[in-house]
Amino acid sequence: MMSVVDSATAATKEANAAFYTTSGLNFHDASDLESGHKGFVARNDDCTVRTADGAGEIWTSREFDKQVWKDGAVPPTVNPSLWREACKNSVRGLFRVSEHVYQVRGQSLSNMTILITNTGYVIIDPNISAEKAADNMELVRKHLGDKPVVAMVYSHAHADHFGGAEGVVSAAEAERRSLPIYAPDTFVEHAVSENIFAGPAMSRRARFMYGSILPHGSTGMVDCALGKTTETGTVRMIPPTIIIKGVEKHVIDGLEVWFQIAPGEAPANMHLYVPEDKVFFVADNAYCALQNVYTIRGAMTRNSRQWSLSLRAALQHFPEMETLCGGHNAPVFGAAEVHGYLTKQADVLKYMHDETLRLMNQGYTPVEIANLIELPPSLSSEWYCRGYYGSVKHNVRGIYTFYLGWYDANPCHLDPLMPRESGVKMLEYMGGVEAVMAKAQADFDQGNYRWVVQVLDHVIWALPHHAAARQLAAKAYTQLGYQAENATWRNAYLCAAQELRGEAARKGGDLSTTSGVKFDIMDVPTVFDLLGIWLNGPRAFGVSLTIQWTFTDFPQPLKYTAAVRNGILAHNEGHTLGTDTDEPIEIIATRAAFQQMLMSKGEPEKVEEVLAGGNFAVEGDFGVLKDFLSLFDKPNASFPIASHEPIGEPVMANGH
Ligand SMILES: [Zn+2]
Incomplete structure (x- = not known):
């Protein structure tokens, strides 16, 4: 099927040409272009990772390798400032940041950061998928030596910073070696709430945000601002073993490392500092773009005030820092540069925050505020404050919502027609x-x-x-x-x-925001919370049933009760909860068998298979279990976004 490729119209060519002067940017400034190349060690010529059967690509740099910044050589179909950012992000490979710090950059959406310790490596943020992380580890081992991983760190609870864990070390090996895995306080809780409860909606929306269904190239996807793009593959977290709660010094295999809890881009988030090298790791609290206070894939608006304070706290705690690296983009070298960078990143957050509240308190509405606020030239002229990822317009609407919610106080918006x-x-x-x-x-x-x-x-x-x-x-x-x-x-x-245009089948499931958090690492209450979200409320009108569960694969068998009533799934620990009218049934099962039963969706053959496995026993009326299983809806991971076709219409490519 031929896809339609539009060329740039005269108006677009004019707008992109005018951008050189209207943006206030100095396109002759190359100061930030060199840092991405500094410390280059090696790269693979062909950076393509294929699926196990060889049929698909998990990642390829094929098109991105052609992106090179040359003044005046910008495709007419790309904004010149974005093209420059895309070219910067296309620099890829393994790089030396300092004696003990290396990074693999440009070969995933996120950076993999490597600390060199006495006998091995600490891996900070193992990319999105195991296949890509393994490929990046191969590059590390080939050029820095075949040494063991002595610890792993997840800087925050976004899947592009933990999803590839099993490409670094298998879960079994991590357990056998009691591998230390550091994460900030409430990491798992946030990984679950961010990625699971709203996961299907976020993942569908993320496909639009990251353009993972677009062809790569100058009329398609050129960049994602944080890095090139998201990879596919196996996304899975190995649960952390060491939880950081404040500012803490740890010595990991001979190397002194400081952790600092720093809520910002994620609520469960931390910075790192390696004093011996004066290298500061900012995680995703700063990158070479305006921060995403609100993310258009959908998430709660981040606390921009707190975020700004976290960056200032970093400067206060580690004033001697001379190099900054992070979860995305290239490092910043030089004490003055790093301090200027962090100060302005903190200030731009505060500017957006304070101006939004000032205008809100004068009565302006979100769309007005979005169109009114402009950054001061001292900030907007910095490449790293440009709206490649966050934008002033979408951030300030998020800040409004953070304080006042969705309602703009205009009563005509209280009850609009569908x-x-x-x-x-x-x-x-x-x-x-x-x-x-x-x-x-x-x-x-x-x-x-x-x-x-x-x-x-x-x-x-x-x-x-x-x-x-x-x-x-x-x-x-x-x-x-x-x-x-x-x-x-x-x-x-x-x-x-x-x-x-109906050019591509609608797809869900973008790995940058979903999965990676599987049933088996969720606690039982969270699993039932999730089931409550899957319960089709209207279908459960008038249904009243109680199931008492005993999960056997815990040190002490875990007793739990779930009841359907009033169109919801109520649940709590113990065998106490019940409705007045129904006779509870009892189920004794392992968690794996429970999960398998949920997946059976009540289909007789699959139910039989679970029961035959011997890890799932029902005492009482079997019909109650069948009724229970019939109440859940599968999330729709391919809903229409721009075409407004009725939800539930068949999804097909070019099929209208
Ligand atoms: Zn990230």
């Missing part, structure tokens, strides 16, 4: 679809792409299969993508265009 109904009414009031299309085309011709997608959104809600509306919206989204300085916006716009 968007499809509004769309139908809009079309009727605006003189019908043909009249709207004619005007939208005129606006497209004038380069008013923001308005074109806004107005056509109503049309597409009303008429999701209207081919001309979809085509025109796709063209406008494409031009917005070509002009966007923000990598995640570019990806979202281009993914919207792709969906509207």
Whole structure:
């Protein structure tokens, strides 16, 4: 199937050319371009990791290797500032940061950071997937020596910093060797709540944000700001064994390492410091882009005030730092540079925070605030404050929500019509679809792409299969993508265009935000919390049942009760909870058999298989278990985003 490739329109070429002057950036400044090359050790010529059967690619740098920054040689389909960032992130391989600190960069979305200790390696943040982490480890061992991993560190609870753990060391080996695995306090709790409860929605949205369904190249995905892109593969965490709670000094295999709890990009987050080398590891609290106070894949807005304070606390605790490296992008070298960088990163957070509250307290609404706030030139002229990842516009709307929630105090927003109904009414009031299309085309011709997608959104809600509306919206989204300085916006716009054109099957499951946290490391209450989220409320209207569980594979058998009533799943420890009306049944099972039974979704053959395994016994009315299993919905990992097709319509490529 041929996919449509739009070229840049005259308006887009003009906007991208004007960016050189309107942005206030000094495109002749090359000071930050060199740090990415500094300390280069080695790289593999072909950085492609294939799936075990060889049929698919887990990661490839093929297209990214062609991205080289040369002034004046920017594709017309890419914002020049974003192209520069993309070229910076395309520098890849193994690099020496200092005597004891190395990094593999540009070969995953995230950096793998390696500390050299007396006898081996400490691996900080083992990428997203085991296959990619193993590939990066091979490069490390080939050039730095075949030494053991003596410890692992997860800086924070995002999957791009723990998902590839098993590519560094297998779970079995970690257990056998009692491998120390350091993580910040509440790491597992946050990994679960961030990645599991809302995981399917986040993962579908993450595909738009990271552009992982787009072709690589100048009319598709060029970068993700934090790094090139997300890899696929096996995402799995090995649970941490040492929990950091404050500012702590540890000596790991002879090397002194300081940890500092520092909430910011993630609530469970920590910095590291290696005093011998004066190297500070900032995790994701600073990267070479404006921080993502709100992430468009969807998550709770981060506490920008606290985040700014965490960066200042780093400067206070480790004032002698001379080199900074982090979870993404290239390091910053030199004491003055590092201090300036951290100060401005703290200040830009505080500026967005304080200005949002100032305007909010004058009565401005989120969209107004987003359009009003501009950074001071002293900040916006720094490459690392540019909105490649976070943007001022989407961050400040997040800050508004952090304090005041979604409601902008306009009562007309209290109870709007469903968007499809509004769309139908809009079309009727605006003189019908043909009249709207004619005007939208005129606006497209004038380069008013923001308005074109806004107005056509109503049309597409009303008429999701209207081919001309979809085509025109796709063209406008494409031009917005070509002009966007923000990598995640570019990806979202281009993914919207792709969906509207029906060019790719809708997919869920982007590994940067999902999985990696499996049932077997969740505690039992969390598993039942998750089941409560999967319970189809209306289907459970009028259902009342109680199951008393005994999980046998704990040091002491764990007794637990789950009851369905009032359309919810209530649960607690012990065999005490019940409803007034129903006779509880009892189930004695291992956790693995319980999980297998849930996955059976009540299909008779699979149920039989679980029962035959001998680790799942039911005492009482078997029908109660069957009723229980019939109440759960599978999350929809491929819901429509830009095309507004009714949810549940078949998902197909080019099939409208
Ligand atoms: Zn990250």
